[in-house]
Ligand code: SF4
């Protein structure tokens with residue numbers, strides 16, 4: 001009989017922690033963390049700062065920064081941030097422009113905006129006091145969901161709540177042999193239940209950080225180091241893989257190998273219910289993957305193709321024309337070169353495309369025919385957003401001055417910037433790539449590459465005199481990400 005899809009899943013005991021195992025896992029994990037944890041600035045604040053508001057603020061900032069960015073990148077941003085705005089009230093006094101500038105290079109700018117909004121709310125509506133528990137943090141602070149709320153509540157405020165992020169998902173899926181799709185709501189809920197059950201009431205913050213640290217440094221996505229893992233005695237994935245390797249399992253859920261049996265004293269039985277929805281079935285086990293059979297990956301949705309022309313308007317005084325994106329949506333509030341949407345997959349010739357760009361510049365930006373006559377194509381730049389495969393066709397146009405220039409209503413405003421100002425402004429990584437691709441000296445330095453970037457399309461790159469002269473005039477050659 002087929003189960004109705006709304007029925008709760010059947011979860012066998014293999015995928016839960018009995019009480020005695022909870023205690024062992026806590027001891028092993030926290031002990032391992034004490035010996036192996038990385039020294040990170042937000043951990044120092046959480047461990048040593050006596051003021052609860054500063055602890056909560058530091059952990060909140062770090063957790064939001066870490067949401068889509070690697071630890072090593074976050075470290076320097078976090079230190080600069082805390083130096084400039086050491087308390088939540090300091091952040092509340094900053095302008096959004098300043099906050100975006102500080103965030104430049106981290107991407108996903110909505111995170112910065114929400115931190116700023118949250119700080120203002122704490123100061124104006126909550127008397128400068130951080131909410132005290134997970135639910136209040138989630139309710140009161142924009143951008144704080146179950147994960148961030150739990151992290152701040154446990155790490156900074158000592159509340160006994162578990163956390164589940166991508167690292168914890170992976171560790172739990174392997175340790176408890178969960179073969180159900182991790183993007184399913186029921187799988188996610190099960191992991192939250194396990195995390196809340198496991199968290200050590202004596203050291204909730206350290207326990208949660210230990211789980212995440214283990215996933216980040218030992219139980220990694222592609223190269224888990226099971227030999228040095230404190231949870232190996234409990235790990236279903238490890239024992240199943242060992243048993244499979246020795247080809248001593250009679251059936252998928254029957255462990256008959258004595259050696260494996262001795263090793264897995266904490267896993268008395270790999271047997272599960274025949275009807276269990278969380279087991280990885282025998283036919284789905286890929287021997288070549290070993291423990292990487294867990295977690296089961298969700299099928300990726302195909303990203304959308306988008307193409308637009310971006311036009312770098314160079315003025316003779318060495319400045320470029322930038323427009324500010326709308327307050328909401330993708331890359332909200334960031335500065336960019338004027339962009340003109342094109343049709344993805346269109347086989348229009350370059351000549352026809354240039355005509356479309358010229359017309360748009362005349363109609364929406366007030367350029368004259370003489371000005372648009374100087375337009376030249378530079379390169380294609382591809383940038384991958386989480387759900388968009390974006391191609392920028394980079395054009396340049398030279399202007400004697402900025403007289404008569406306008407911009408479409410969808411933008412908030414415009415500004416002329418030189419290269420240094422542009423790099424210091426709140427702009428996206430994609431726009432920096434665009435400017436970089438338009439610089440012929442960059443192309444020459446890199447062995448006269450035909451591609452503007454490694455992921456760019458193979459269209460030929462033309463040299464652009466104007467922008468080259470402008471760059472050398474500015475004296476700035478540092479193209480590193482800000
Ligand atoms: S034993 Fe291996 S697979 Fe299991 S939790 Fe440790 S590192 Fe991950």
Ligand SMILES: [Zn+2]
Nearest residue numbers: 012272276279
């Ligand atoms: Zn099962």
